[in-house]
Amino acid sequence: MDEFGPLSIQPFPGKGWFKKEHPDRLPATYHRSHGVRHLLTALDLKADKLYGHISDHKKHQDFLRFLKVLRRRYHRSERLYMVLDNFSPHKHRAVTMWADDHNVELVFTATNASWMNRIECHFGPLRKFVLDGSDYENHKKLAQAIQEHIRWRNRYKRDRRILEEQKKIKVA
Template sequence: MSLQPYKGKGWFPKRRPTRLRATYNRPHGVRHLLAALDLKIDKLYGHASKTKKHQDILRFFQVLRRRFHRSERLYLILDNFSPHHHKKVKKWASENNVELVFTPPMLPG
C-alpha cells in the first residue's frame, strides 16, 4: 500500500481548498511486506524486505517450506506480480511440493 496523496477532484466546501502536493520524498526508503496466512491454525507469517525481487520471494518461501512437513503440499495463492512468475521461483516450487496458485488477472471493462 502506498499512502501518498494523489492529484484529483473532490467535493470541498471552500472555494480554493489547501491541497497536499501529489508527490513527496521517502528519505528512509520503503519496506515491502511479504505475508502468508496458515488457514489451518489461523496464524500469519510475515517477512519484510528492502526490495521486491524474486530472491526475496524465494527466501520467504523457503522459510515457509521449513515450517511444514515435506510430505505436506503447500498451496501459495499469489497475485500476478512479475517476480512471482520468475522461472527460479516456479522451479523451486515444483521441486519442493509447493503449488503456486495465481489470482485471475483483471479484465478490462
C-alpha cells in the same frame, strides 16, 4: 500470500487522544530519505496464522527467500498451496523450479481479482492498528510494530476489533 506496501517512513493520518489546546499536527511535507520497504505476508488457512517478513525489495529473490522460510515450517511431505496474484516475481523461472522441487504448488488468482485471495482482509487491521495515526522515526521501528501486530493478531485472532476490520474488506 501477498505483498503489502510500499511502506515508507511518513506520518499517517488517523484518530488519537490529543491535548485539547495544542494537538500534534501532521507536517505538510516529509522527507523521503528512508526509502521504502515491503511486507511479504502469508496466511495459513488451516491454523488461521499470519506470517510476515519485511523486505527491501519485491524481487523474485526476496519472494523465494520468503517461500523457503515458509516451507521450513511444514513437513516436506505436506504439499503447500500458495495462492498468489499475477505479479511477475511470483512467476519467475527460479521460483517455479524451486516450487516444483519442494512440493509447493503456486496457485494464481485471476487477473485483477485480488479479492479472491483470503489474505487481503488481513491488511485492513494491519493498516488501522499499525499505520493509522503513526509517525515512525525509521524502518526498524515500523518493522517492530508490524511484527508485534502479527504476533498479537495470531494470539487474539477472534478479537472483535480484528474481525470488524476484516469485514470491511470483501474477499471471496
